[in-house]
Amino acid sequence: MTANSNNPAPFRDSIRRRRLRDRGIEALLLAAGLVAVFATLAIVWILVAEALPFFDHVPLRDFLTDTMWTPLFAEPRYGIMPLVAGTLVTTFVALVVAIPAGTLIAIYLSEFATHRLREAVKPALEMLGAVPTVVYGYFALVMVTPFLQKLIPGLPGFNMLSAGLVIGIMIVPYVASVSEDAMRAVPNYMREGSYAMGATRFQTATRVVVPGALSGIAAAYILGISRAVGETMVVAVAAGLQPNLTWNPTESAATITAFIVQVSLGDLPHDSIGYQSIFAAGLVLLVITLVFNIAGFALTRRFREAY
Amino acid sequence: MAVVAEDPSLYAIRAGVLRRKLLDKAFVILGLLVLVAALAVLLALFLDLVVQGAPRLNWDFITSYASRKPEKAGILAAWVGTSLVMVVTACVAMPIGVAAAIYLEEYAPKNWFTAIIEINVTNLAGVPSIIYGLLALGLFVYKFNLGQSIAAAGLTLALLILPIVIVATREAVRAVPRSIREAAYALGATRWEVTAHHVLPYSMGGVLTGMIIGLSRAIGETAPIITIGALSFIAFLPSPPITGEFPFLSFAWLKDAFTAMPIQMFNWVSRPDPGFRINAAAAGAILLGMTLLMNGVAIWLRYRFRKKINW
Structure with missing residues (x-):
């Protein structure tokens, strides 16, 4: 011892x-x-x-149904609809770019690209997603809008089309990377089964892999939507700051986020109704993104349990 | 044999195979085109900023304050402000993010309570950045009386990148094999000793990568700092963090007003004067250069650590 x-x-x-x-x-x-x-x-x-x-x-009814948003005017009107419309239009334009491009890139990287190409391209895509949004705003205003003005005569200097297109480019890496993850999660034996039946890679990709990864891909779209809805600087720089109830993307209109930026740039006293109005606008924005996030979350969960 | 070759239905099958193979090739070309187009945007963006901003990309631009005259304006206050805000963000987000990730990976029991934390982390990652700005305006600026200061901005951006740091750290921690933990437990180490002596050091590469990616996101964030009320025209620097007299460190700068690179760029972009557009491009080139450099470092780090590790 x-x-x-x-x-x-x-x-x-x-x-x-x-x-x-x-x-x-x-x-x-x-x-x-x-x-x-x-x-x-x-x-x-x-x-x-x-x-x-x-x-x-402001009664909730007016807030939801009034068609004018002019909280900083002498005779203020507080209808959130113009801002929501602006947000939805830019988001829609963004999705028209991001969904096809993002899905194509995802299918290509997951099913066609060699290992080396994929390893080289993914970091580059990551960098595309890391570009500061204010730089994208500059891109929209100084490069994309003048180019669009040549194609569409009479396009105003501030317009939702250019802002939406650039937001679309911005969320491509996001959509591509999440959908690619979903496609890569489809087990290989499903691909092999398809090849054994004589299918080409394209047929395998579109008829086996994409349907198999559908909920994951849908989640990627939804997360992309929630990104586009909350995007601020691109629209604040390029889409204009005038609330405008329109569904026409070639017009200028403010989004919810652009309005918050516009008010924040001024110096509003803490207790003014203008100050309170950005929180009401923010609440609407939060509810919209929350709905999309929950849907996306539910979808990713389902897709995780699929195999 | 010859009989089969003359079977007309065989031609149809061959034509079908040929058509599908062509479709396959066409898709490869389409995919490559879209990919190249997306990457070309990144290149065009950077080159355009550099070319447009070239006349202002010099030492004077970096060492001058903002000015009403575009050819005299510079980004001194902006880059100093951004650097100080990043210091606060890193000092807050790193310990909280890593601690939260370790809790979730190493300690948390599998129950509804842990699930709530996890759902919140996922959810925070999806909240638009401008909402963080509103939170900061209501909470940090007015309730905590931090004012429109470097501290308020740093805390806001720290909250914003918290989910990024947590997710990256969790992935890094999860990659450490069980056997290493069990070996340490077998020698009588407590849970914290296992974590601090083994799990954390081995996952440091992933943690650092996540931190850099988070900071590169924070450095370009404009909306939340605008919402707090950062000024865009500032012709002074925050008080220096190092002083001549004891105790040589001063934290007065935390409460100072500031401006930041993306705000300066936004301010210049929104002005119609073409001279300021050039300034905006120059500021954008520097800002984009910084983010791309940080991302490059992060990707390189991840690649190196992944190659080095042999469990």
């Missing part, structure tokens, strides 16, 4: 100390995890709390 085992107290102390420290650290780590929960709660709380006084002034 050595001296150590005759006197186990120091070991017990050390173990107790380490266990205690472990418990303290676990609490700290949990607190960090809870930051995410608190952030979500804080977002909802702040938006609702700051928007509530706004709805004291």
Whole structure:
């Protein structure tokens, strides 16, 4: 018997100390995890709390049905519809670009490209997605709009078409990468079965892989939509800041996000109705993106369980 | 044999095969075209910014304040502001993000409570950045009385990139094989000792990559900082973080007003004067150069760590 085992107290102390420290650290780590929960709660709380006084002034019915949004005029009107319309039009234009291009790139990378090409292209696509949005705004205003003006005479300098097209380019990497992940998750034996029946790669891709990954691809589209809806700088720079109830993308119109930026650029006092109106607008934006996010989340879950 | 070759239905089959093979080739070309087009946009964007901004891309531009005269204006206040905001963002997002990720991967029991945290992280990643700006305006600027300061902006961007850091760290931590943890447990290590001595050091590459990607996202974020009310015309620098007298470090800059690179660029883009457009292009070239460089470093790091690791 050595001296150590005759006197186990120091070991017990050390173990107790380490266990205690472990418990303290676990609490700290949990607190960090809870930051995410608190952030979500804080977002909802702040938006609702700051928007509530706004709805004291403006009945919800007017807010949802009035067709004018002029909160900074002498005779203010508070109908959210023009801003929602602007948001939906730019989003729609963006999707017309991003969905075909993103899906094509995803199919190509997942089913056709060699391993080396894929490894080289994915980081490049990642970089395309990392470009600051204000730079995309510059791109829309200074490069895309003059080009479109040559094709469409009479196109105003600020228009939703150019902003939407650029947002579309912006979310291509996003749509492509999420859909590619979904397609790569389709098990290889399904492809092999298709090849064994004499199908070409194109037939395999469009009739086996894409249907197999459909919910994942749909989730990619929906996440892309929620990106486009929340996009701010491109529309603030290139689509104009005038609320305008129109479904015509060649016109100039403000989106929900552009309105928030416009008000923030001015110096509104804390308790003015203009200040409260950006929180009401933000609340609408949050609800729209939340609906899309939940749908996307539900779809990804389904697709994970598919095989 | 000859009889089969003369069978007319065989020609139809051959024609069908040929047609499908052609379709296959056509799709390859289409796919490559779209891919090249997307990447060409990135190249065109960068080249255009550099070419347009070339007359202003010089030392004076980097060392001058904003000005009413476009040829005299520079980005000094903007890049200093951006750097300080990034310091705050990194100092807040890194520890919280890594800690949250470790909790979720190493500690959290599988129950509804953990599920709530996970759903919140996923959800936060999908919230538009301008909503973070509104949160910061209501919470940091007015409720916490931080004002329109570097601290408020840094905290906002830290929240914004938190999901990115958490997801990247979780992936890195998950890649550490179970056997390593079990070996450490077998020697009597506590859970924290296993995490701090083994899991974290081995996943540092992934953690760093996620952090850099998060910061490269934060550096270009404009909307949330505009919402807080960052000024776009500033002709002074925040108070210096290092002072001559004891204790040599000062945190007064945290409460200072600031401007940032993307705000400066937005301000110049929105002006009709073509001189400011040139400034916007120059600022954009520098901003884009910074983000691409950060992403490049992150991709390189990921590649290196992936190659080096042999479990």
